[in-house]
Structure formats: C-alpha cells, structure tokens
Amino acid sequence: MIKPTEFELIARLCKDLPVNPALLVGPGDDCAVLDVGIPGELLLLKTDAVVEGVHFTAQAMPEQIGHKALARPLSDIAAMAGTPTAALVTLGLPREFDPGVLDRVYAGMNALARRHQVAIAGGETTTSPGGMLLSISLIGKAPKNKVALRSGARAGHALFVTGELGGSLAGKHLDFEPRLEEARWLARHFEVGAMIDLSDGLAGDLRHVLNASKAGAELLLTSLPVSRAAKLAARNRVGAKTPVAAALTDGEDFELLFTVPSSQAVPLLDAWKKEFSKLRLTCIGRITTGPGIVLRDKSGVRTLNEHGYVHFK
C-alpha cells in the first residue's frame, strides 16, 4: 500500500466535508471560524494533540508537557487575534502510569490557563496503547472585523515576526508563551493583513500564508532575528544548520508571522517598542506578487525551493 504524505492525506480527507451556514472558515487556517450568533463576534475552534515520543520525550518535565499541550492551541487562537474562552482535555494514558506525574502535567496546564483566563471545562480519559497523549480542544472569540486569516497578505505589505527564530528544540518548545496579548493589540491598532503562528518553521509557514493569499514574498536574510539557541547549536554541534538556515526551517518557534500595509511599518515598530519593550519585533521582508519566496542577502537574491528547505554553505 502506498502511504500518502500528511499533506496529501489531509487534502484527501478534507475534500467534500459537510458544511453549514455557520461555518465561515474550515480546514486550512490556524482555527476554524464560526458565526454562532454572538453580536459582533465570531467563534474560533481549534484542536491540537501532543504525543509522547513525537512532541515531547519521557525526559520532559511533566509541568512542561501540560504547558505545551495547552500553549500550542492557544498560539493558534493568537494567530487569529482571538481571545481563548475554554478548553476540553482528552488524556490518553498507557496501561501503567504514575498519578503523581499527571498531577504535575495538570499543574503546568492549569497555570497557563489561569494566566490567560481560560476555563478547563472538562474532557475525558481514554486508553492509549503507546505513550501519553494529550489532545486539547479550545474555543475562543474574536471581533467580527478583526479575525486575522492566512489569506490576507497583499503585495506591498511589510512582513513582521515577533521574538527570535530557530533552535526551539533546545528548550523553548516546552515553555514558550503564546502571543495572545500581542496579537490582540496588533489587530486593535493596526490593519493586520495575514497572520499565522510559526509551528512548521518560517519558510514552511510563510508558504502557507502565500498559498492562501496567492502572493509571493521577499525575505531579507540579514534581518532574520536568529535565536541564541540557534547560534549556539551552529557553533557547538558538528553538522548543525547555519543560524540563518535554522531560523528559516526549524519548527516550533510559536512566534507570530504577520503582514501590515507598508505605510504602517514604521508606526508599528515605534508603538510596539513602547507597548512590548521586552519582545523583539522585526520587519523581515515584504509581500510581492510572487510567485514563491525570494531570499535576499549581501550576495544577491535566490529562490527558496518548494519544500521549504534551502541549503546554505
């Protein structure tokens, strides 16, 4: 039997799914978007699972596992400029487990939920034939005219990213803070075109935005905010990616990538510095008519290949 890739499989399963008038945005954005009759607001819906051995190892601290399981879908609510309301937790447990470990998993999850006023509204436990599995469903809300989709990037927009990129697996992927407050502030004060949270890596997630927006992009490689972790890895590990390659292709950054009209780029940078002095915001390029992603550095320009990966010397 020929095994399809994950993207092929999702495309196959998403063909001809049942719809109804309430569903405004279905599969293919950070969250589903529904009009359930809330005056002036839309409902956001997201589900996300972390699996032992895939998203965390048995060496991760239990508090970090609970934190990450909730932080991931919260980051998707942030990517729509939404406010999370409540979560349901599906807990898949192996036949043997330590209840004390579970208490700590929940402590990590609950602390993050409280910080963002998210209710844990229930869920269920089930048997997991392998390791631990935590699947979280989230609902949230966003003002009707402020929902940030992947499809809103337009040629001429400036392209921004929060924080620093690359090297997340050295630790950040287990304790990152979803950019909820920042995203809402952006949508309130600026015309956000497209927005996405970085989970597959900058190159891959930018491609999702460009496909949805039918546009291209030019990235300024010298402007990429490379994380200290990515620089350390490049220096200390034989065969590691260069820092720039790590910033482009490492997954699980969970920062926001978004566009605004170019006229708002400078006012945004000024206002951001006042509002969020501890979090970097960087203009990393611009949206073009495309197609594709062009990389610009001191030596000139070249095209990023289709698979989201590029080899640097």
Next chain:
Amino acid sequence: MIKPTEFELIARLCKDLPVNPALLVGPGDDCAVLDVGIPGELLLLKTDAVVEGVHFTAQAMPEQIGHKALARPLSDIAAMAGTPTAALVTLGLPREFDPGVLDRVYAGMNALARRHQVAIAGGETTTSPGGMLLSISLIGKAPKNKVALRSGARAGHALFVTGELGGSLAGKHLDFEPRLEEARWLARHFEVGAMIDLSDGLAGDLRHVLNASKAGAELLLTSLPVSRAAKLAARNRVGAKTPVAAALTDGEDFELLFTVPSSQAVPLLDAWKKEFSKLRLTCIGRITTGPGIVLRDKSGVRTLNEHGYVHFK
C-alpha cells in the same frame, strides 16, 4: 504504584480546575455549558474519542467506525436538548494504514454529519502508537432555559427511557442514531427535569443522575423495554445475563433517560406516539427522595448495590 480507577482519576484531575465567568457547567455533565454571549442561547462543548480495540475492533466496517465516532458526542448534545453546530476531528493513525479505509471512515462520519447539519470544521492527524484513534470535538447550542442537566431530577418525577435497552454490543453500538430531534422536541413541549444519554448502562447512568440531583429512584423491572438482542443473547449464550440484567447494566445503548413531573407523564406518552410512532418511549419508574435505587418486580422490592450491578437468578 497504585493505579486509581477511572472515576478516582477524573475526580483527582478535576479538583481545582481553572474556571471563568463564561463557564456555567464544567466536568460532570454530558457536555460543558458556556455563556459566550449568544442572545438567548448557551454553547455546548463536548469531546469524545473512540479507540481501536476498546470501542471497535478491526472487524468493524470502516463506515461504522466513522459513524460511531461522531454519533457518540452527538448523543451527548442530545442529552442536553441541544443542536450540534460543528465538529473537529483528531485522527490518530498507526504508522501503516490503508487510505481507502480512511475514506470509508470519513464517508460514515460525513453521512451522519449531513443528516444533522453538522459542519466538519477541520481537525488534525497525528501518529498513534497503537491502532486507529478518532477523537471528535463538538460544539452545539441550546436555548438558555431549556438546557437539560443531570441535576434536575426531583422526587415525584416520572422516569422515562427511549428505545430498547441491552445487547447493544451485538450491533447497535456501531449504527445507533443519536436522539437529537426527540430530545429537542421533549425540551420544547415538556418540563424535562434531568436528562442523560445511556452509555454506561441504565443502572450506572441513572446513578449519575441521582448523584447530581441528590435523589433516589424506584425502577419497575417488569416495565423495562428489553431489546430483542438482549433476549436472544440470554436464550442462546451459556452464562449470558438475564434480559432484565442486560437492560440494567449493558453499556452503549445511547438512548435518552429523562424525568418529567408526574402530571406530564400521560400527556407525554400520548404526544410522543403521534410524533415518534416508530420509537418506543417507556415510563420505567419514578424519582424518590432516596437515597439509592430500589428495584420493584412481582416478588417485591430490593436495593440495587452501589456498583451498578445486580445478580438475578
């Protein structure tokens, strides 16, 4: 390490969960209930997983697996007298699988979704270390004053059940139809006290209602609507439960158990016959001040033991 039971574990994890003003009903009912600002309506939230080897075997038809995965949480929306809106699907897949089988799983799920105007709004795929896993998150809505909770049973209420009980594992558990239309009709036309869908078996689920309502019940054993499957099993299988024991304790009936004030019992039965001529509705007893469940038959009364099981000669 001492392994807690599922109920002990859930009680432990549900202690001190984060709440917020939107959350009206958290863990412990068929769905979570939230006030998200829809005029006159509340939001219902449910998640439910089916796992290969637990909720279905590799012998089940793929269409039935998809049907059951969605029908189970739809039955919980029905138990609140709600209307489902949209679902997210988390698909856990073993490393080797047949995409053609998945198409059939989705065909079964999508057909049921279309019948009830439920949008499949997205979801995700993930690796499952064991067999296939399908976890479905559902949102729905219910009128503010019509949400049917488990806690609404009062001494003197008449106790009703739809359909027939017992023997579901012979087939019904894979192709049952959630009682959505019937539940909404009930809430619209009668004063439903408590309602629950039967998943753990009549005795166990009735106990959930009684615990939530701080009440007791008297069951008329001779009135229980025993299914043909339960009668056949009792006749043909050595060591099988008696038909009445099967009706009391077999799981996965997915019928509605509910109470109404006793003055409405006869009008309800009359109106039901006109509205739903093909589906049985049976008065099986009444709510008492309790505590506990008393069983009445021709030979007198006795108390059902705490574990929901009872041995009949």
